Amino acid sequence: MTAPPLALSMGEPAGIGPDLILEAWRRARGGAIPAFAAIADPAVLAARARRLGLSLPIRPIAALAEAAEVFSAALPVLPVTAANPEVIGVPDPANAAAVTGAIRRGVELCQAGEAAALVTAPIHKAALAAAGFPHPGHTDYLAELAGPGCRAVMMLACDALRVVPATVHCALAEVPARLAALPLAEIARIVLAALARDFGIAQPRLAVAALNPHAGEDGLMGDEEEDLIAPAIAALAAEGHAVAGPFPADTLFHAEARALYDAALCMYHDQALIPIKTLDFHGGVNVTLGLPFIRTSPDHGTALSLAGTGQARPDSLIAALRMADAMARARAGAA
Template sequence: MTARLPLAVTMGEPAGIGGEIVLKAWAERRSTGVPPFVVLDDPDRLTRLASLIGLAAPVRAVAGPEEAGAVFDSALPVLPLALAAPVEPGRPDPANGAAVIAGIDRAVELVRAGRASAVVTNPIQKSALYAAGFRHPGHTEYLAHLAGMSEEPVMMLAGGGLRVVPVTIHVSVRQAVEMLTAEAIVHCGRVTAAALARDFGIAVPRLAVAALNPHAGEGGSMGREEIEVIAPAVAALCAEGIDATGPWPADTLFHARARARYDAVLCMYHDQALIPLKTVDFDTGVNVTLGLPFVRTSPDHGTALDLAGTGKASASSLVAAMRMAAEMAVARAGGTKTARRKA
């Protein structure tokens, strides 16, 4: 697998903004330096969508990703997928759920067969997929299933010189506290350190571990999670030879001088990670799945059904996800020899 192989980009929810931002990413390819890619989608749908939003983006069906390089300069290469129902922007139809999943399956197959360099996923509408019988919580879990993994992969958000990893993700704050364990922190730290070395070219990754409570628990007076859960996890990571420090008070962990002291932060719950990331870099944040046997990135936003079909959606996050996926694929193939500490 080399960087010369195209990226495999999935359709995502067809009633969302995925098609629009793919078209825009191709149209802006020269100014953004986006790497060549092939999208798994319905060519006729994309042609109609380009006309609807007034975008000059010719679409060409291809038989395989091997044709993408020759096509990419003059047209958007598309590996055709058949949709079961007409697409109305902003109105997901569960009848198209099978095509959404087929696109993910096919993208993973192409990368694992060495025919594409990485998977870049457009956002899915989980409610529509659940109505169609989808039995996985989301993209990440489904990708782990396709990879046959026994261990959970890890979600990292990156952008603006910051990388954050939430240890607990899509649960309430109350549930996050109940679910937080030293084992979960160690798992995230171990996977993150390995991925930073393998996929980002950082020889000795530095991990900062955030506290859960204000003032890192103030010696136990504001909670004992730092003493009983987080500090033992940091010690365990250090015992494995990983450069991990903490627990650090979260309110002083994300300013510019603090960010210079680490390569990624392990955060204890969803918003502790995503608020600083989206404050630092709202438009071009990237969602990266660590620990998979293939490279997968995604834009750090949802389907934006309210924007679908309006022509107003920005492709910035998708372009950033594509560029990061290509760089990760090069690093994983052994092409990156020097450390890169900026996200």
């Protein structure tokens, strides 16, 4: 049985999302990128193609199942309607309903089994907030759409490294208090389950970073390691999981260290993102774990200043499409 295609939501129309979608389809015809359908306003994509000087066939479809047949000849699009399809460089909050509607449609397609996975182009959080969108970003919205009791966990992944920030978008001064309130062991279990189910790792190994320099130096530089991190690791080890740490972050990401684990659970945003962006700035992928469906996205923002210039690199979106496809195949094989 042929696997369903991927669903790709358009993201912010004023940003580089439309550029990347068009370029991903252009590069996909050689077969190195899995088939997908964009959930987008065809007028947005057509306007961006004109600006980029591209003669590119765009074909609206009525159902995602049509995408596989259409894909080799034209970019298949499940239409949504943007209030201002010609916008570029300056987000229009009037387009928020189309942006969030595309995400919601993608989730519905995944939940119905019509899409193998959802890939999302970058959104502009301030524009959505100005329109009354109550969520800080994709992750929380996806958790809500997934249903009650879902805990969504952010992973950043590339060929060389997978990292999970336990705390994400908050001031560094807030991290210790947020860690104290987090169920670190539960987050680790979600990561381990995803490594097994979605990445095909039979016996996943998780390394846990310390919060403080030198892992706290036996309490001289902080007690979070002893009070918060080590107990979670001990609980996971008692359950039979291969979890180790807490390790000083300054020695956790060199090549020899990375060979000893399949993912690293980090304590805050930059502790996780600096190493992965150093190793693969253009090819990193944002993966949301803990959902009943697969979701990936590029590991970058809307890059408004690059929209329509032809200078936006599609590497991360292409990597997100390929990773979503690989995850879907791994999950199907594990079912």
